[in-house]
Amino acid sequence: MISKVVTLQQAVAEHIHNGDSVVLGACLEPMIPFAVSYEIVRQHKTGLNIIAPISDISSDILIGAGAVNTITGAWVGNVSEGLGHNYRRAMEQNIPHPVTLVDHSNFSLGMALLAAAYGMPFAPNKSLLGSDILTSNPQFDVINNPLTDTEDPIVLIPPLTPDVAVLPVQRADRYGGTHFWGNTGLLQEAALASQKILVLTEEIVDSAVIRSDPNRVLFADFQVCAVVEVQAATHPSPMTGIWQRDTAFFGAYHQRTRTREGFLDWLHEWVLDLPDHAAYCRKLGQQLDDLRIQQQHLSVPVNFADQ
Amino acid sequence: MIIAAAREIHNNEVVFVGMRLPMVAYAVARLTHAPDAVGFFECGVMRHQPAQSLLYTMGDPANQKSAAWLTGTLQLMGMLQAGKVHAGFIGGAQIDRFGNINTSRIGKPGPGFTKLPGSGGAADIAAMSQRLFSIMKHQRRRFVERVDYVTSTGYLDGGDSRQQAGLHHGGTTAVITDLGILRPFGPNHELHLASWHPGITVAQIRQATGWDLQRLPDAEETNAPSKEELQALKKVDPQGFWS
Secondary structure: OOOOEOOHHHHHHHHOOOOOEEEEOOOOOOOOOHHHHHHHHHOOOOOEEEEEOOOHHHHHHHHHOOOEEEEEEOOOOEOOOEOOHHHHHHHHHOOOOOOEEEEOOHHHHHHHHHHHHOOOOOEEEOOOOOOHHHHHOOOOEEEEOOOOOOOOEEEEEOOOOOOEEEEEEEEEOOOOOEEOOOOOEOHHHHHHHOOEEEEEEEEEOOHHHHHOOHHHOOOOHHHEEEEEEOOOOOOOOOEOOOEOOOHHHHHHHHHHOOOHHHHHHHHHHHHHOOOOHHHHHHHHOHHHHOOEOOOOOOOOOOOOOOO | OHHHHHOOOOOOOEEEEOOOHHHHHHHHHHHOOOOOOEEEEOOOEEEOOOOOOOOOOOOOHHHHOOOOEEOEHHHHHHHHHOOOOOEEEEEOOEEEOOOOEEOOEEOOOOOOOEEOOOOOOHHHHHHHOOEEEEEEOOOOOOEEOOOOOOOEOOOOOOOOHHHHOOOOOOOEEEEEEOOEEEEEEOOOOEEEEEEEOOOOOHHHHHHOOOOOOOEEEEEEEOOOOOHHHHHHHHHHOOOOOOO
């Protein structure tokens, strides 16, 4: 097999194009690939359709930076602080430019990805009945359940096939084999639905490590187009077993981005004026070191022997 | 408010726990009267024991360590849609007299309108839990005659309109606020005042409500928090970040 290892700059330049639909954060609050969000801003990508159920301030940063044309999601804001100021400015005042919202709930977005993942023409859903999400998103349709004679309305959710899913994992081999642990959110549906997967890994390991526990693999290695080794790719969101959440960082962002000028100032300091993610980590310094999970709470090994 | 919310969780129930204050209410319930309640968190966490340290989000490492099950959103939401969740707990920005909740926008798009973060999993939890509880601050601008956007369904236009829309179970059971508790009453399912918290008057609550709020016949003062409940809250949120 051929190594798929590239740098973060190469991966974003080669695999994320202007106008692409990109899954950036599939696990809701943890495991959000901020390193790619920042690199998208540094490479001045535009017109993206960001697919993310929640993704905390990652979506807010990309909107404020002008990279986003469409948000396909269920929630955009700052989870521990509340509202996202850039999202509000874009939706209320078209600053820096108008953004289209393809409104979903977490479940309906997951079902859209599920339909694409399994090649289904639609996924049937009940949870949007009566909600204005149903009427504000023209992609949905409602029919009566054709398998019953009684009145039983169901929502049809069309499949959603992202151009690329950016998925952080704890460890990967050079060929796209991955181990992920923690809550999975919509990760597996996003991975299986997408045209290709860009993997960010905290550590590159030998393929034997991946093969030692194939149950910890959530998607096929051949779907992976690039493997990027990058430390703390999910900061300020947590990475299960390795990095805690930097809640103070979210708080400071909330305060500093209340005005457009404040946001641009923040964006220069933390993204545009830094050459790469390693520089970002160096700038965090002790603040990042303090977030490294120190204790061990190891799972018990499982046996896959065949004789 | 958090303690009053925690009391709505019964022991042995499966509870779908929303973001922010519901996380705290669930943990308080677990530490007091509902030690065997099971918590579902939409990011894909199922827990028996509450997390051992304060949660800022449900995906924090503390909520994953010693979880009963780490899985996907669709597994838990699927069980919710299949009717296996007894109680759902969500927050909200705006609510109306039929318990419909808005977390999407205040006003209509145009000058003066406010964009809110959106549903997350709230719409799903509201539509499909057997019983729904919401927690929010009681203010006239939040408790309105009709929400600007139904993110999460209550009883829609009252009466049987929820059933007519195709939702055959569930609906708001209680709205817990910092002033008191509202519950639906009668065939119309309009929210009525069920109790007022110690030190709060009925007039104060009516003043903070944007419709002509009626009282339940047996409305009474909310029981004051017990020592045990206050200790549990202190344990869950020692610095008062959420409470």
